[in-house]
Ligand SMILES: Nc1ncnc2c1ncn2[C@@H]1O[C@H](COP(=O)(O)OP(=O)(O)OP(=O)(O)O)[C@@H](O)[C@H]1O
């Protein structure tokens with residue numbers, strides 16, 4: 001039987017696949033029209049390469065990161081690859097996930113993305129969805145909200161983050177070549193990051 | 208011998224630059240390519256860059272030239288992944304075509320890594336018209 005963490009990643013892979021054309025179209029506007037293709041190729045490989053019965057969440061996420069690293073192809077490869085590997089380090093040996101674990105893993109993932117991409121919030125990247133989502137998740141759980149309630153609030157913030165990326169110009173990644181012409185378009189990476197969080201939320205509610 | 212790795216999203220670009228550089232440094236055997244993805248797609252793959260750096264390493268260091276965006280990010284990641292292996296690899300902040308050619312000429316005459324980098328970096332100031 002496949003593990004819960006495998007099933008969750010598999011759900012993420014399916015959502016990325018369903019949104020492949022959407023993500024690629026977003027990247028066509030302000031990049032090189034490959035974000036959906038890149039992510040779908042990467043998560044297809046994750047489904048194939050991650051052992052289905054492994055229950056160690058940390059080990060599964062590390063393998064996920066390594067796989068994304070060498071199969072995605074664009075900047076999102078080293079970025080998401082690092083994010084999953086860093087989250088995996090935090091969750092090494094765990095077979096279940098508390099809200100505190102999730103918060104710590106998300107923070108480590110963000111720190112990894114920032115180290116790799118040298119970006120801050122406000123540069124029109126995936127960080128504009130992930131950072132506010134993480135802050136909200138951590139704050140909500142500290143207030144005593146349930147895991148899923150906190151994640152629900154975090155997803156709402158991530159979506160606001162996407163909206164925010166429409167209003168700013170890109171200063172990192174391909175889109176930065178467009179200068180002010182990047183304004184008015186939402187960031188593909190912020191979109192895939194939000195889809196990921198929303199899929200985790202849906203998975204937790206249903207399983 | 209200092210080794211050289213050419214990192215590009217496109218295998219054709221990497222191979223083409225290698226051909227150009229090889230013309231000017233015919234007996235030099237330290238040039239390696241990390242172009243595109245394993246399946247032939249356009250993109251960059253840190254693990255392929257790690258392999259190319261290992262092939263290019265002959266004990267005197269490896270200089271790496273990248274094209275743009277993740278060409279540099281993946282090369283940085285590759286170098287981080289080589290931590291612990293006794294390979295001195297550095298990314299050179301220079302135009303990939305001119306930089307690689309100058310580095311190949313310099314490396315082919317047996318210059319040390321610092322000198323190869325120094326000469327390659329000068330190509331940033333080359334004017335074409
Ligand atoms: N330096 C960075 N820091 C954080 N996120 C980044 C950075 N650069 C790009 N991104 C994110 O990656 C997304 C683009 O991913 P994609 O897979 O399309 O890579 P790409 O830009 O085509 O890569 P390449 O550099 O190879 O052209 C952007 O929408 C952005 O969210």
Ligand SMILES: [Mg+2]
Pocket residue numbers: 027031032033034035074174
């Ligand atoms: Mg792209």
